[in-house]
Amino acid sequence: MKTLIKAARLIDGTGAAPVKDPILVIAGGKVEAILSGTVPAEFADAEIHDCPGATILPGLIDTHVHLNLPGDGTLLEEAMRETPGVLMATSTFAVGKALAAGITTVRDVGAHERTAIDLRRALQLGHGEGARVLACGQPITVTGGHTWYFGGEADGEDGVRRKVREMVKLGADFIKVMASGGGTVGTQSWKPSFTPGELHALADEAHRFDRLATAHCLCAQSIDDVIAAGFDQIEHAGFIADRKGNQVYDPAVAERLAKSGIPVTSTLAVGGAVLREMRARTVLTPADQAFLARWEKMAADNMAQFRKLRAAGVSFVAGTDAGWRFTRIDDLPLEIAMMHEGGMSTMEALVAATGYAARVIGLADETGTLKPGLAADVLVVSADPLADLAALRDVRLVMQAGKVTASRQPL
Numbered sequence: 001m002k003t004l005i006k007a008a009r010l011i012d013g014t015g016a017a018p019v020k021d022p023i024l025v026i027a028g029g030k031v032e033a034i035l036s037g038t039v040p041a042e043f044a045d046a047e048i049h050d051c052p053g054a055t056i057l058p059g060l061i062d063t064h065v066h067l068n069l070p071g072d073g074t075l076l077e078e079a080m081r082e083t084p085g086v087l088m089a090t091s092t093f094a095v096g097k098a099l100a101a102g103i104t105t106v107r108d109v110g111a112h113e114r115t116a117i118d119l120r121r122a123l124q125l126g127h128g129e130g131a132r133v134l135a136c137g138q139p140i141t142v143t144g145g146h147t148w149y150f151g152g153e154a155d156g157e158d159g160v161r162r163k164v165r166e167m168v169k170l171g172a173d174f175i176k177v178m179a180s181g182g183g184t185v186g187t188q189s190w191k192p193s194f195t196p197g198e199l200h201a202l203a204d205e206a207h208r209f210d211r212l213a214t215a216h217c218l219c220a221q222s223i224d225d226v227i228a229a230g231f232d233q234i235e236h237a238g239f240i241a242d243r244k245g246n247q248v249y250d251p252a253v254a255e256r257l258a259k260s261g262i263p264v265t266s267t268l269a270v271g272g273a274v275l276r277e278m279r280a281r282t283v284l285t286p287a288d289q290a291f292l293a294r295w296e297k298m299a300a301d302n303m304a305q306f307r308k309l310r311a312a313g314v315s316f317v318a319g320t321d322a323g324w325r326f327t328r329i330d331d332l333p334l335e336i337a338m339m340h341e342g343g344m345s346t347m348e349a350l351v352a353a354t355g356y357a358a359r360v361i362g363l364a365d366e367t368g369t370l371k372p373g374l375a376a377d378v379l380v381v382s383a384d385p386l387a388d389l390a391a392l393r394d395v396r397l398v399m400q401a402g403k404v405t406a407s408r409q410p411l
Ligand SMILES: [Zn+2]
Pocket: 064, 065, 066, 109, 110, 321, 324
């Protein structure tokens, strides 16, 4: 039995001009064809979702989430007091919520022990519905380093090679490395964590097992070290220069990053979500006000750096850091809107969260674009996101591998 979706336009995720009056033909969980105009007679028996005025897109991809974390302001240190069972339940709710928002794939870049990998397995077995999960298992970090609570501590060139092998043994889809400190208490965001030799060993060992390697970098030196070590992707690409969190953009590092061709995950939504939360509060304590002021500066710096890095030729892929701070698991539309605010066209921002995202994380042969033979991971929204990205919040229908997982009739 075939399924058809009719709408006003279709964006295929490659950046190509939208198809007018499209008919998306789905069979066996995959895209079979993209037609336009009136439904041919041969499809008289097909199930038809008629969505006048709507836009068909590939299901969205968030390349940077933490399923274990609730995204309600709970700090990592508090969240990690919970048992693995609670973290697993939190993760299970998160993938369901993501899917309902049209995010059909999430890449978990750090979870406790094997929780994200086990959730991926349960979903593969068909035990429930949720966004498809790609997982690194535990992010590899120095002893006491950023997110050490997840269990990924390793030191020395032999030690980090062994940790990569452990992650591969657990079933990691890719390898995530914390190349600088971060928001974990006691870590140094303004300094590299691993030595150049350890980073080289990490990237090399990941590649020996055909895994992509991505690195969290919040300071300039960590970006340089990760480029030299041959990583495939960089998360954040921050320029934190001191313990107060001041950022100092370095054009020479930006130039080397652009030349390397390594894509960067934007994670602008972290700042955007903090500002949304704090500005919505009617009462702010002095501590809240200081927190807000710090984040206003951080978010402005991040946006300015996003613009400068793009101008230097660095390419960005969409990722929210959902779970962290106040970033919600369905905040990818916020990230896409902020990428647009930072100078991307609406089409470029959508591609950064669909076709380009799939390419960067190694899923281009499965999902991310609407092409014959790829999974029918589909998001239908009521209006035109090219005209106004707010349309992404008005979800009409979500389909994962050809199965409708969420739908709403228009009022
Ligand atoms: Zn993160």
